[in-house]
Amino acid sequence: MKTIYRIILSFIFLVAAVSCDDYLDVNENKNQLVEVPSGTLLLKGTLLANAQVQQGQLSRVAMYYTGGFIGLQLVQQTQYNYDYTPGDTDAVWGHIYNGILVQNAEIRDISPNLDMLQGIINVNEALAVGTATSLFGDVPYSEAIPENPSLSSPDPILDAQADVYASLQTLLDAAISIINSSTTSVGDEDIYYNGNKTNWVEAANTLKARYYLQTKQYALALNFVPIGISSAGNTMSYHPIGEVSTNSNILHNFVNSSRAGDMTGDGAFYRDLMDPGMATSRNNAKTDEMARRNYSYVNGDGSQSLGIDGETTPMKLVSFEENLLIWAECLLRAGDNQGAIDKLNELRAYLNSGAAFNLINDTDTFKYEAYDLTDFEAGGMENVDNIATDRAVLREIIEERYVTGFTTYMSFNDARRLLKSDSDVIVPFPLNNNTTSVNPQRLLYPQDEIDGNSNMPSPIPDLFSATSVNQ
């Protein structure tokens, strides 16, 4: 009898023992990786995520709020009418924190020795977080992306906007130093610059200048423009391949999607400003914007091949033009009117070269002759209303930024930056309805963060409350 028990029990335990833990070891995901061999493999994703942060829906909203585009239907119309909801921010916010920051943390973890890679991701991070803080004000940064996140991770606090800008300057300094001394390469995973050190360093310096400009530390900005992006070829862009929609120009994708017709550039302030036929346009004896106007035309109901929304048209993220314009503005603010005009003229010379944009029609004309100081003096072609010369120059620089920055956040950022101290030079785009008296001063925090983060300010600032650097 006892033998029987022994046989039965030992058989059970034998089977149980030999099979247990190995048998159960099947929870590894069979479809997706749970680790990657090198951080390089994550780089491209972070760059594409940033392309969407810079040129996705929120940049279109920025265009709605600065006379660039008109939202005609559905969500686009709603946003255009300032009925912007927190949910409208969710996608871009996700691309910043998940698309870039958490990936960067992973890259730092798995490939700490790939120094060039480390430098690039820092610049890319600075670009994304700078956009975030400029649009939303205080944002989670120092406590964002904790080491081992879990359900019990504490909610990240929001860093003050000025602190975020300060951190980004530090981050960019570090990036520049790493890139300069880097010995490894990233190659074609870097779809912005193909691993070119000079380009990355220059872009980092222009970004430093951009953020000093945004925080109105113009003198500091002036230190970095000379070592910023030095030629059009060094502009940081998202380069669409254009074979299929999912590797095309982002604006192209939008206007060719099921949302075709929901948005248009027709009838927008921008389009009239550029129209040589309009008395109020910016064209003058030295300037013919016809060709650039046609290039920038977005009718929203299908893209224009070779236009700004053409499938293969690069989308500029940090540009040679921007560097020159920051330079011009900061020189001006330092009292150097002629220096500012010279920088503006450098840009105009580049525009006049015909290399800055595609010609849509062979008959399209353009002209960007150099300005003289006299053009900005009272009664000059750029100062018919007889304002102070330096204000006239600044007004032209801001207007050029408005035009150059089309489809980016530049005009939205300027309109907010200049509201308090320089409202005389703001580009006078109109409001979108009669019930609103002030232009939006920020974009709303995302619903997902509001729902989940107990540190969000209460009440949540509305669309018309300025962020702290612009107060």
Add this chain to the structure above:
Amino acid sequence: MIRKLFLCVLALLLSSSFMHAQRTVTGTVSDDTGPLPGANVVVKGTSTGTTTDFDGNYSINVQNNDAILEVSYVGYTTIDVSVGDLSILNITLIQDAESLEEIIVTTLGFKENRDKLAATYSKIEADKLVQPVENKIIDGIAGKAAGVSVNATSGDPGAGSNIQIRGVSSLGGSSQPLIIVDGIPYNNDNISGSGDSDASAGVSQQSRLNDLNPDDIESFQVFKGASAGALYGSRALNGVIVITTKKGKAGKMNITISSGIAIDDISYKHPLQKSFGQGTSGNYSPTSAFSWGDRISERPGGADDVDQSGQFFESLVSDNIIYPITQKNSTDVFTDRNFDDVFQTGTTYNNRFTISTGNENGTFFFSGGQIDQKGIIKSSSYKKTNFTIATTQKLTEKLTTTVKANYIHTSSNRTQQGSNTSGLYLGLLRTAPDFDQTDYIGNYHSSSGAITEMRHRSYRRYLGNSDNAIYNNPLWTINEQKNTSLVNRFVGSAELSYQWNEHISTLLRGGVDFYGDTRVYFWPWYTASSARRYGRLYDETIGNQEYNMDLITNFQYQLTEKLDSRFTIGFGLNDRSRKRIFTEADNFIANFRQPLNPSEISAKENISSSTFRTSRRNIRLYGRADFDFADQFILGLGGAYEKHSVLPESDNGFFYPSVEFGWTFSKLWDNSGPVSFGKLRLAFGQVANVPIAHREQTVFEVGTFTTFSDQIALEDFGGGFQLDERLGNPGLKPEIKTEYEIGIDLRFLKNRLGLSATYYQNETVDVLLDIAIPPSLGFDEVYGNGATIENKGFELEIKYDFLKNQDWKASVGLNYSTNDNLVTKLEGGGVINFTPGSSVQSVAIEGYPLGVLYTQGALRDDSGNMILDANGFPQVDTGGNLVVGDPNPDWRGGLIFDLSYRKLSFHILFDTSQGNDMAQRTRFITSYFGTHDDVGKTITLTEDLTNYDGTVFPVGSVVRGNVDNFGGGNVLSDERYYRSLYGFGDGKLNEFAVHDASWTRLREMSLAYVLDTDSFKNTGIDSIEFTASGRNLVIWTDVVGIDPDINQYGVGRGKGLDYFSNPGTRTYSFNVKFNF
């Protein structure tokens, strides 16, 4: 008068001529359905005794030929058998009808007397389970067991049904009970896959439970409580259904052949108006989406005036040429014809056979069947062929094997439905009454003479002059689109049982369950919907496999004179894996009409493919101890310890205990008078649900990036990776459901009146869900344990055999149940939407029952009265969604009546569901479109009335609309009201789609006659059974136009929604069965 039943003893074969002083007698104890494991065999007057093994075999030593064996088994009359000179003695026991003791097969596959169990079971007689011709086993449970609700979510052939036992206890994973067939889990998938991932639309997927051949089923039981399911621990959260299948029987070969036909009709049609034409504001327009046009009867009549100078549509269906209409003259109405073009009387042919035979060394069972069903929608079909073989073989006196194999082949074509511009009902029910849909396909000739071939013509594109048909012509849906599924399934099991001695037996059981499902979805060029306009093809293959192994040992001892005991310990392995391969092609390079190879019909960049694999395993050690003291007290202790691959390796083991206690208090009295039996039951148990596989780690994906309809993708930039937005969770725990129940079983009047009542209460903690986390942590969500769900309810079953004599038998059965469900905690406090894509959502919200209907409602004051606008109409509350209804019934009940006279028997079943709400969105939206009968009335005003816009219509006006009173006096609800507050999306009074959907239905009715006159016997036929039956014959409900069981979201947690869902059916069936 009940006759005492007689005993039957069969002694067969091989008598031994050798007489020893002591010798061994062996044999099998069985009943009329097969062997009885665990029967007691005692040599009378001695202490020698044994029990039969898993296959009913025993072996016992006797002193001499005078020995008498006393054979007993619960629920059967004990008999004494003289051994004589036989060495093999097979014994057949007869069920003790007077005791009405019911035999239950436990989850481990053992037979038990129901009176000796303390948990709640509902047993459904196999012959009552399904009517002979139907193939949906699940629906046969409906209305028959308290606490078990079954909703046939669609009338489509083979479609799955929602089975819910004691409410819903979890938020993710399967919501359906575990199905155990012969001790082995049986796959009951109802998966959508990638090809049908939009749950609001698509087709009705089949339930794999319908693969079972009804003829193979011997018994069918529902184990409702957690204590009964504890042995299946992690898979028993939603209850367990235990099915045993037939084995052959020793003796004469028995053959049955049956053949039947079932006829399906659409059970309810949405009533449509036939008075007003296409258009808006009372004006005809042949391209309008709406039917708010002119009054058809006021047209001049005759043919329409057309413009033959330019474009036209040349039909490929008829000789018709369709020209632009310049003046609508025709008064023809096509509503009924359009409907009849698409629907038909469904037919199901069903032919089956069984062969059963055997001898003392083994048995053999073979069955097969074929079902050929044409659905009520003309293109829908379902075919099933199945074969089963089951054999048992006694290898030695102690070693027995059982092998079963079951092969099933099904093929079907389904119909697109729901929120789907290429669905059937969406186009059909929006079609204007004056549009003739017949010419649905043809060549379009433009004014310039260009010809576009095979254009789709729909009511909004009556000239076929655009690639975009907007909504499908229903004839396009059924004739041009394809949604086929082809399934091959094999289920096999093998058992080896060994009887160590009279107390101990061991069983080794292994099972496999494989199926492969190949699905093709095809939409040709010009199908409505932007994604399908230039063709779309999905080709999906699902391969599923499950392996199961158990090693069980059973010990049985009489510990003292009064204390019986039985111990079971077991060890089990389970391995489930699935692979899906999905290929998608769109933008066909030409107008192909057949689902060819994707690379033939699309350019490379328009083809994509993906593979999904899941794998999970678990190991179980389980045991059960049962004690029976003095036939009065029973105590059952159970427990399972499980380890799971889906749990963190450091903490992957869990223990699920159960305790059952029963006190048969009626034993206290020798003569209890009218009370023949009384038992009090108490049970406690835990069951669980483990996490989804592969959620432990954060994965890398080949990311896509979009902010609003502007996606770019890594795969098109040469590849790369991204950490997913969902954070992995290495700390996952199983959901644990703890249930307590108390019940009483009473029988009166010599067991003719039985009553069973149970109250239960359960709580599931650590319910798994996707929990949103602040995105600034780097991730959007984490799959984790974060919710608590409670269920409590009361169940009552009563059966009264009120008439029982030689010729007449009649009984009435009643069941009643309630279930109160409450989501008591939801981490993050959010809303979990089970019905993505619907304006009225079925959701989980903390503090509400699971599944409540959530949408935009009317603006109300604190006391709940609607705040009306200046014209007396309701306004939309724009402050967010509101809970506007609960699809869970307050109570359900069933009433079963059986009557037989000699060979003629009659069966009828009513069941009811009370207090459940439903969003009748088809009715709501067709009111908006102006096609529903609700909005087709013409009224003469008896007072001045104001419409939604504030226009006053004077008394005596003859207008189209309804007089309503929303609380501010009578108002005129006309086109302005229906097109403003009804409709899609934001700013609509979706709450008004939600109504009470209580129903009572005549679920089943059948009449059967058995012909077995002696004159037959010479022909070799034992008997012929004729059966005529009907299902869903009448439904009493306030729901208009659709069976309230229908659910847009099919099988799952999202309930109470209808949105252009394919209709339900009413079935009549006739069957004849020959027994040889």
